[in-house]
Amino acid sequence: MKIGRNDPCWCGSGRKYKNCHSGFDKRIHDLRMEGHEVPTREMIKTPEDIEALREAGKMNTMVLDYAEQFVREGISTEELNVIIDEYTRKLGGIPAPLNYEGYPKSVCISINDVVCHGIPDEHTILSAGDIVNIDCTTIYNGYYGDASRMYCIGEVSEARKKLVQVTKECLDLGLQAVKPWGFLGDVGYAIQQHASANGYSVVREIGGHGIGRGFHEDPWVSHIGRPGQDILLVPGMVFTIEPMINMGKPDVFEDEEDGWTIYTSDGLPSAQYEYTIAVTEDGTEILSR
């Protein structure tokens, strides 16, 4: 549907389109004509959406902050699942993973060679030497916040500690590569360069995602890429960056029994960090970390 120049802007500002997003839309149109993939209207959030995503993201960050004190040798991943489920609900949120496409728990906890989507279990106990990812997603007021962090349990080898450190750096370099009117390929390129400079590989099959009133929206966010390629980034886009970095080969496989758990094919460890971020007029804002 074409908006008239004097009609109210699609962003909900109440201003006339010609005085609001018409120049913005023209800039996107011109880049599309130059051959770039450009975001659809659904990928561009209004200021009201962003405020709601900020609240959901903040709550998700609070849940991860709270869970941290319980992450130590001897606790089961199921105990952490219960702690996270109960605290999320206490804050007025909903743990998004529970029943998402049949996922059975309220959080993903992935240890060592589990790349992501590890299912909490009473028999899975955190042990000294483990590297562990906790991936929390919270729904608040209909909007999603999604983030994950790594933990080293007890004495961890230097090699594993370095993998965790470099993975965090990959996320931060990916974030720094996000520029309004830049391209998503810039992000994957930054991540891939830093991983390979350290002798690591990047998981290709699983990526980040747009996020809003839906858990996994477009665009799909690759953690490998080429500068200036992939979709155009514009202010108002909200997505996750969540690189999975492997100590060995990039290949992964899915557990046939549970249909969720992703493992490295070579059995070597993998690490992951995730933020939910918004593209702003002059850079980025981290909505959940």
Ligand code: MF3
């Ligand atoms: N939180 C994961 C992500 O970052 C998705 C987990 S899906 C689930 O996208 F069903 F396993 F929870």
Ligand code: CO
């Ligand atoms: Co996540």
Ligand code: CO
């Ligand atoms: Co995510």
